Amino acid sequence: MIEILLIVFAPFIGGIIYGFERVVRARMQNRQGPPLLQPFYDMFKLIDKQAFIVNPYHTILGIMHFITLWVVVAFIIMGQNLLYVIFLHLLSSIFLILAGFSVKSIYSHIGSNRELLAALAYEPILIMMAVGFFMVNGSFDIAVIREHGASIASLFLLFLAYLMVIPIKLKKSPFDATEAHQEIVGGVEIEFSGIFFEFLYMAKWLEYIFAYLLLMLFAGDNILLGIGLFIGVFLLVNLVDNATARIKMKHLIKIVLSLGLTLGICNLIGLAYV
């Protein structure tokens, strides 16, 4: 029962996390910040606004992106196979990338390109994470992973690698070149407007849920540790977001691939032989 409730309200929980994050970021900069429910005000406003349709495929692909992402979150909450989850998540990114390529806007194309490159950089880390969980717990099932004890000690290097994936997924500096407001005006989301942009906006909230639920897998059955990890990483990501500037796409790929792959492979080799 609680699982169904969680799944139904997942976007709204994500919205609250997003609103809270905006407040935290404002407080870090010594500002007051918007109200906690600001994302929902934005949502109602966007529903009320006029919407432009550039072409039908573009809008449909945007909505598909949101729906697949919701399914991904549902799968994690229900404790399905971790590999399915990761590949389905890739599919949802692909929908967004196709949507970006389906319009004529150059910024949209650049955004899609960057999204694709970013997927290239973080996908191997996610897959290695799944392999690591398999080696520790003997199963890809998230339900099984959640029953075992905390695996953060044996997967520590992969945990560090995953810390680099979170800013990419949540579009936080230094790794926010995929979205890059004011530089490429949001990239893939540029041509969406009104209620159709709302789907993309809510997909962003779901991304939060996705990233932090995967993070909590490192804590296994230890719920307190899971919550501790969530709070710690949440603050860390926002602190880094406030303190650093955006880096170029080229450097993003170099850093994430070289560092992340090395960390991941070391961890997997260690698990296999030690």
Place this chain on the structure above:
Amino acid sequence: MFDLKKYRKKSPWILHYNAGSCNGCDIEILASLSPKYDLERFGVINTGNPKQSDIFLVTGPVTYRSRERLIELYTQMPEPKVVVAVGSCTCTGGVFRDMYNVEDGIDRYIPVDVYIAGCAVSPELIIDGVVKALDILEKKSKEMEKPLKLFKEAISENGVVNRRNVALKVGEVHEEN
């Protein structure tokens, strides 16, 4: 009844366009988003994307080079929208008035809802103007709003309005001032 109009006021997203200003007012706009004045506490985001914005902040007296873009950006904003003219030169031409390469103020080209005078305007005035614009935004209908010049009527088929190419280039139209 659950009234969606109420929420227009709570999440105004801003598009800022410099139509040939001296940059004084642009700096003040950025200052009003900075920690000291913190425009974000009203839910304001500086989006930079016309298709997702509600408030059009324009600075500058509309140089001949910038008017096509001004109309283009204006027609790309979905209704309801409000236009705020920031700075004296945006309202009337200000120090640039009657120069050979500028129009005197943006209201020759697009309808303006709020004028903020001052050269340069102070951040407090900008915040006041934006808050005033929010009151107007709440009352607006979703009727299509049109620029005053450089504009072709949008074609509507089966209730769907096609806005493609409604903003014209300068050479495409016969103008008299």
